[in-house]
Amino acid sequence: MPNRLAASLSPYLQQHKDNPVDWWEWGPEPFAEARRLDIPVLLSVGYAACHWCHVMAHESFEDAATAAYMNEHFVNIKVDREERPDVDAVYMQATTSMTGHGGWPMTCVLDHDGSPFFAGTYFPDQPRHGQPSFGQVLQALSDAWHTRGDEVARVAATLREHLGSQSSLAGQTELTWPELLEGAVVTLAREFDQQSAGFGGAPKFPPSMVLEYLLRISGGDGAGTEARRMVDATLEAMARGGIHDQLGGGFARYSVDREWVVPHFEKMLYDNALLLRVYAEWGTPLGRRVADGIAAFLLAELRTPEGGFASALDADSEGEEGTFYVWTPAQLAAVLGPDDGAWAAALLSVTEAGTFERGASTLQLLRDPDDPERWESVRRRLLEARATRERPARDDKVVAAWNGLAISGLCRAGYVAAAVEAGELLWRVHMVDGRLRRVSRDGVVGAPAGVLEDHGCVAAGFVDLLSATGDPVWLHRAGVLLEAALAHFAAPDGGFFDTADDAEALVARPRDPSDNASPSGLSAMVHALVEYAAVTGSGRHRDAAESALAAVAVLAERAPRFAGWSLAAAESMVGGPVEVAVVGPPGEERDALERRARQHPGAVVVAADGPSDDIPLLVGREPVDGRPAAYVCRNLVCQRPVTTLDELSSALPR
Structure with missing residues (x-):
């Protein structure tokens, strides 16, 4: 018989609805029951695409004897970390404080006030x-609790x-942001994998936010080179x-080796959204x-x-x-025939020994094919054959x-x-009584309130x-969203908390400026504030961005790999974001100017038929x-309008 999770909106919690564990969702009720x-x-925390979460569920949460012990001696709460990032x-x-490391599944044991006294990750059966x-x-x-x-x-x-x-974000630095930006390149170069690219060893994650920063400062001499x-x-x-999925597109979560050969195969929206942006801005045919x-x-595969x-x-x-x-060589030959199968095996590094398990290989495309057709x-034929295989499950909740x-990646691409x-979905479904909610599923909004990263990324x-x-409706x-964030998330030191001042009170009010798999709430907010200020000329929003950046300066100095998104925003702040208004009748000429402007990483570009009083960047902008014509501005200074691609290229900062 299904447990309480059967009524949940979360696909992850739904995966546990048939467990014999008497699970509760997060809320005051289970704590009251534990007190009684x-x-x-x-507390067990995980997410739907988490491989080891599945393993622990199968070994322990589906086991009748283990579940019976849990039900008798604990009140058990299951949380989807993607739905409740605050918890x-x-x-x-x-968990990291007690064990020195973190990860999912995460297991914590709490008192009746929610304070943890034990924490860990995966435990075997x-x-x-x-x-x-x-x-x-x-x-x-259980023995410790009672004795x-x-x-x-x-x-x-x-x-x-x-x-x-x-x-409280402690620490100060005497360095200015120009010095921090240059020093970050030196530190990143020291941590760069000269053999296989990327940063650090195995496992190796796509450093999309760091690459966005490096792309913005690339060019010229020295640090730019x-x-x-x-x-x-x-x-x-x-x-x-x-x-990289060479057949269907998109990227897996990370590589288990330093050479990018064997991935952990889950595919996350946030990874692919960030990589879409940086590859679109790379400016190469491969990109x-x-x-x-x-x-x-x-x-x-991910659109709902x-x-x-x-x-x-x-x-x-x-x-x-x-x-x-x-794939194995035999599987390729079965689909493609012996000639094309052998050609594909050589092109895609599929060998008899294999690069994965049981003689199978991941697909790599280490060189461009000599015959593109x-x-x-x-x-196409391999993709059609793969479509007949059992597909991985999809977590179909929509996270704001x-x-x-x-949205940002698709616009830029x-x-x-x-x-x-x-x-339109986010505005229509996720905005409830003037406030942003974090998740929806099947067009039905969930209860969790939007956190700081939701406000920053959506804005x-x-x-x-x-x-x-x-x-202009999108500017409004x-x-x-930015007004709500400034009103409810601002911290006294000029930074931001990750939860609103009227959100559910937890043991602590979370506040983490470091980027992880996706941008931190703080860095997401700084990007939104900088870009909004670039379009509107709002000094208040620019000041808020500068104050927030001060709260992350020490992190950017000491660990730039975990502050890439903040560094990218700081690069825009230091020189003033590049603002380009492209105005004129629709057609190839305007499209060409717009495409060229958008190739400049980090540029804020608005294209329209003519001037608009509703969009400050377009006020007075005439063909x-x-x-x-394209109007290029930076740091409150605008150049004369240009009408050719060569002129626009010269007007954009190098």
């Missing part, structure tokens, strides 16, 4: 490699105090590696092909009937990871922040109609929709002698 029964709360952030901080079994952990914790209550209370109080102290070298090498290595492939993947974009595709199918994507025929990132549909997406369509909608 005088037993602790067990996840607080208890992930506790049997003792393994010196790690206790989940059952042993449960028994020890060593003073010790439990002391640990919980200490952790609660520690979590509260994290709400080094930045471009890292961008070019990394974007090409990822594009040609197994982490254009990859961007088109990512867009095709988003539209074919309501016009939004689903959160993720699972890594697993047929009960194992990666089986949907990998033959490759397109091979790719990640859809905001997708030229897929405007799809971006508009997603924007920036709306500014990009203004840029792509020239429709971006302004509404020149009846011809489309």
